Amino acid sequence: MMSPYDQQAAQAAALAQDIRGLVGKLRRRLREQADVGDLTPSQTAVLLRLEKDGPTTTSSLARAEGMRPQSMGTVIVALESAGLVQGTPDPKDGRQTILSLTDTCRQLIREGRAARQDWLLRTIQARLSPQEQDVLTAAVALLERIVDD
Secondary structure (H helix, E strand, O other): OHHHHHHHHHHHHHHHHHHHHHHHHHHHHHHHHHHOOOOOOHHHHHHHHHHHHOOEHHHHHHHHHHOOOHHHHHHHHHHHHHOEEEEEEOOOOOOOOEEEHHHHHHHHHHHHHHHHHHHHHHHHHOOHHHHHHHHHHHHHHHHHHHHHH
């Protein structure tokens, strides 16, 4: 027979596995709602980093993403060709190019986030009663405690 401690540990392990699986499924469903086209995971990571951290150089992006500069260069060329990233000469060092998101890319990011938010809102309203929405609110607060430092 399991001790209460062992039972609680087994329950926590199962809960952790369930949460991880559900978060992955939710991420996939949200990704489906915002058409990101044919972007690779590396391209998506670069766009998100440029949005979060602001304009920077290819070598800085490569370091931040743990890639070789040559590999990052390939990613950047594809993003520039798609009209999502643009480069301008570095005013401090003309040999360097500062990369930033284009206005088109920023608009696509906004539209994608709006589509994901709209889908999630409609789904919550359609599938959960007001009481279940209250339970979900409490669950979100608990999840925040797990992820916040």
